[in-house]
Amino acid sequence: MCSATTASTHDRDQLCINTIRTLSMDAVQKANSGHPGTPMALAPVGYTLWSKYLRYHPEHPDWPNRDRFVLSVGHASMLLYSLLHLSGVVEIDEHGQASGNPAVSLEDIRQFRQMDSKTPGHPEYRMTTGVETTTGPLGQGCANSVGMAMAGSWLGQRFNRDGAALFDYNVYVLCGDGDMMEGVTAEAASMAGHLKLSNLCWIYDNNTISIEGHTDLAFSEDVGERFRGYGWNVIHVTDANDTHALGQAIEAFQAHDDAPTLIIVDSIIGYGAPNKKNTAAAHGEPLGADEIRLAKQAYGWPEDADFLVPDDARTYLRDQMVERNQPAYEQWQATLQQLDATLADELNRMRAGQMPDGWMDVMPDFEANAKGVATRESGGKALNAFASKIPWLIGGSADLAPSTKTKLTFEGAGSFSAQNPSGRNLHFGIREHAMGAIANGMALCYLRSFTATFLVFSDYMKPPIRLASIMELPVIFVFTHDSIGVGEDGPTHQPIEQLAQLRATPGVLTLRPGDANEAVQAWKIALEQTDRPSCIVLSRQPMPTLDRTRYASAEGVARGAYVVADAENGQPQIILMGTGSEVGLCVEAYEQLKANGIAARVVSMPCWELFEEQDEAYKQSVLPDAVIGRVAVEQAGPLGWERYTGRTGAMVVMSSFGASAPIGKLQAKYGFTVDNIVKLATEQAQATGRS
């Protein structure tokens, strides 16, 4: 059966597999930290996939139609770095150009887990070419992959013409027991099954070992049956070293066209390490020099060679990938040339993170209105206006669209489904966590994605919000029902600390607009971002639309905070600061104070992060140090407001959870009334007048 050639092929395959294993062991050992066991176990899986199946051209890692490879078990980063090294992937710099360097050099591998290296402990998007998403927090990569697969379907509908496919990539994920246990994975898997994402393949490393010991301690479900319940195609490979069976499984995935595929692969963590394999000791720490030596013996490897890439392995993986993918890449380029100019321009803009021309022409303008509208309403109108001009702005809510007002209602928006992957309204179901992670996955594949739910449920999706910021993705997270203004639903549904949570997260813009026109500005600003996520925080209840002929323009939102109404002559005695629904309240109080002869200023502060980015002169012009009489008004917890009130200012904020009652009663109970603000402002004016 075995000719000399195939034996040689087999030997070289095995040589590459063992190179991945030994590089991983050596890198972890040198760094004196990391996770060797999973790369050792999954080297045959990664190698088989990359060498024989993955549509990925090492010289063109930015090929839009490449298959996406997601290492959801991000702690096994050395597996990915080894694959990137052996496949000779070239580095693409931040301007999208080939730098001339490899994505991961052998020296980079030696620098594993060191400061400013391209080989951090967990794979980080934007830091290493070939890393498709930042993984580490378990479950996130799995959920990202669902967004990538949805994006693939959507892009295919948008750009494929006359049987020529610009987008038909597959998404492959390596995941583990931790991913299988995390709830976000369960949500994402249910959604993937519902959407019949046949371009999605998860390879589950069933190694039965977790940090506390055998998975039997905590995990004994029948994963296959569970996934069949989700509507997945389930395949079992009983030995991770059986590359033939792995190949057959991947081919079965590729042939399956109406469901996502789960390949369950039984593996031995730390394979080859005689004393530590199949134990938790192989998971998260270096094997130690002695055990490495023994493992290398087991692989038939030179015991004392560190970071060895044998000559026969040096370009073998790369050559296979180039040879296999070159024709497809050329075909793709030819197809791209055929694309009509409008769509070609669209694709270029999407890839560059640019907007269509004229996208701002449709900005709604709201007239002054004392009763006004809820910002969820005005925000929904702004979203619809902008979305009508930005074809690749797509998103949806966690089963709350009628409440969040985020449904795209214009002609042709449609609902995304297995039958209609060109739809732009996404129905996430009651799966907030996966919603956030799926939106991240879509943003990684050129789409401008948005999500929507109630602000209190931002708690359920904090992990992907954080990752959107770490990855510098301009995902837009809409959060409505933003305060005790929720009313009767009570404390479980009334956000208190959520604004502080979002503001505390580095790199996130948190925008809480103060009326309809500020809501429009908030959407504009969020859409202008290219490298950070935005949270747009909107009210359930109506608030007055300010008369902008009388008060300052809402364009001040762009500077984060701005003077809405000011003392008529000279310096104010007191500054009222508010966000969202409290801006209108401050304006009412301001008018009352004016009638009482107290010179106040109202500062709307919809976005602290943008305000902090202004120069000192602007900040002083809005909040002059000399005016220490200050009242902050926000239907949320106090944390952080001292930055602006100083230690002597007053606050009208929530110092407890809310209660179930009609909104008017709640606002009175907690002091969100004009009278209370006037009273506190008057006290502040008197106190500072004395000082």
Added chain:
Amino acid sequence: MCSATTASTHDRDQLCINTIRTLSMDAVQKANSGHPGTPMALAPVGYTLWSKYLRYHPEHPDWPNRDRFVLSVGHASMLLYSLLHLSGVVEIDEHGQASGNPAVSLEDIRQFRQMDSKTPGHPEYRMTTGVETTTGPLGQGCANSVGMAMAGSWLGQRFNRDGAALFDYNVYVLCGDGDMMEGVTAEAASMAGHLKLSNLCWIYDNNTISIEGHTDLAFSEDVGERFRGYGWNVIHVTDANDTHALGQAIEAFQAHDDAPTLIIVDSIIGYGAPNKKNTAAAHGEPLGADEIRLAKQAYGWPEDADFLVPDDARTYLRDQMVERNQPAYEQWQATLQQLDATLADELNRMRAGQMPDGWMDVMPDFEANAKGVATRESGGKALNAFASKIPWLIGGSADLAPSTKTKLTFEGAGSFSAQNPSGRNLHFGIREHAMGAIANGMALCYLRSFTATFLVFSDYMKPPIRLASIMELPVIFVFTHDSIGVGEDGPTHQPIEQLAQLRATPGVLTLRPGDANEAVQAWKIALEQTDRPSCIVLSRQPMPTLDRTRYASAEGVARGAYVVADAENGQPQIILMGTGSEVGLCVEAYEQLKANGIAARVVSMPCWELFEEQDEAYKQSVLPDAVIGRVAVEQAGPLGWERYTGRTGAMVVMSSFGASAPIGKLQAKYGFTVDNIVKLATEQAQATGRS
């Protein structure tokens, strides 16, 4: 077949069911907000369970061995309030005494969703007798119920003797599509299956309607197959109005002894409302007067009667429950009398939220040590010491016990499992979200529960932390690996904003101890709490154990912040404030400043919330207004620190995410060095000296 008697019984059953439905419709209509559709659909389910099966004595709603009824679909609160009203449950006041009032009167139902009523929009624990847990955020009730069932098993092992059962209660849950979609439910269900919790029964309201429309929009999995994959016993009832089939299903659950049971009940949301049934319109808003009239017609109800409880329904449910449960209740009391004195005392203390005598006698004391230990180590020792004295302190980690050091290692602690429900080490698997919610469920059943994971993963469990606070449960959440001190694992694993998140949450104690003895104090304080959760935030890396003969006693932790080291003569020029691993850094800087002739004070601030509760005199004694030269040092984001630095103080904090590198490099990069603190402090001293 049908005798007059059974016909009459059937009629009265139906009368009660329709009373529940009409009370629910009327209450929502009067409140002009709420969710009528699910109570209308599930009235037969709730009624059948309560009247025929639930072990619940209306006169003794605090019976420890009562079955727990969890309305995970908390928005359907009127179903529960109606059941509590019709079953005549008596109110137990905050001192555990019967108040003489009903738990829910008809007037209370009229006050549905009004300020300070006993009938808030979602069921709230401590607010209404008979509400076993606060539900509203979907999935939480399901996950709580797993903790309740685990607690039941544990309590049975602890207190049942010689075949006499003090604890053998069942836990019943009504849940819906939203629960089924939420990831936290998936995690909890997997764990319940693993633990073979045969005392747990979820009744899933399969109404196929969600807010955006038919569940087909987003949810088409085979829930039964999925749960069989988890190892559950699955039963299908095809008509929610078929009370006979419901009864059979509940009996099948009761007979099943090696798995939890899921009863899938097909129902029609808004059953009886001719125009709105089976539509999203019946879900979350009043039906309207006309539709209510038509529904009442359909039920054969007087159209114009509001809040009608027919005479034949007034005590019928109550009488059945009393009659059925009285013998079991009396038997239970007799069994309790037989309990040995030690265990009886233990049970009394558990119910009253008291500790065993002498639980503090074992407090570890750590000697001064310049190299010191990580607070995860010292915290683990404190936990083990206290746990050895508190038999009902039980908990565990999300597959990180070797890293969080929270394993109980003393003789007899054991691991909780299906085979050993007396174990005190819980293995939550990689399921942080369910871990938090399960710990809440255990706390609702007399146990002192704790959890553990890395601080960054507090993001995954924020919803149950919030609910622990809303419910005033003294759950202890341990979070280790609390800063960039995590090192090589990089930004995904390095918490930045998490401290601010926890501090922002009302009612939560966030404790970040500054050395080994502060860690012991933190555990002591957390264990002393009776009505609020604590988060104990601990380091991965070692920190010096301060010499408490030279510096102030660690008992100062109890006041939240305290002076550790002070200027030797008179007022300091500068105050250094830190928490956790930065306290030692501040002390080193203090010594350096002293050598440089600058009079500094070091304030350790392990718990802001406790400090804010001190009187003004104490606060001034620690942080005198007169000393405006201040430097705050914390390896976390800045949000909130201005409260203590004022607007002129300096901060050494993290203004970005971290990076993957060895800890020493990270600390240097981000300025967490003695030199940097000394430099900033010196600048502050000079600036304030000039002013």
